[in-house]
Amino acid sequence: MPEHSGPPVYPLSQQDTFVSNLDRLRETSDAMADAFRGLRRAADAHGTLEAKQREFCLLAAFAATRNEGGFRVHCTRAKEAGATxxxxxxxxxxMLGTSLGLVPVVEALSWVHDELR
Incomplete structure (x- = not known):
């Protein structure tokens, strides 16, 4: 389990190591982390969307909420699922002009470029 001191430092690209929110939860409660992971597995298994499609949906949600950590994790997972x-x-x-303005879109694009370079 990763050791860390305090809350995450943003942007995450400035950190030496990345500690996911799930790992942070696990530091307090293995049972809660396992339950959350089980919920996410059940959501992934429900329905007919393929992995890449699910990751695109999650990327949009994380970008819309400006959740950098979640976005970065799922950016990598989208690439692993075959996304270019x-x-x-x-x-x-x-999302530009629909649910997000210019600043959050450019911010999320910088996360994409950081993760996939």
Missing amino acids: PEEIEQVVML
């Missing part, structure tokens, strides 16, 4: 950097960029840019 251009597809991930498009997911972010589609």
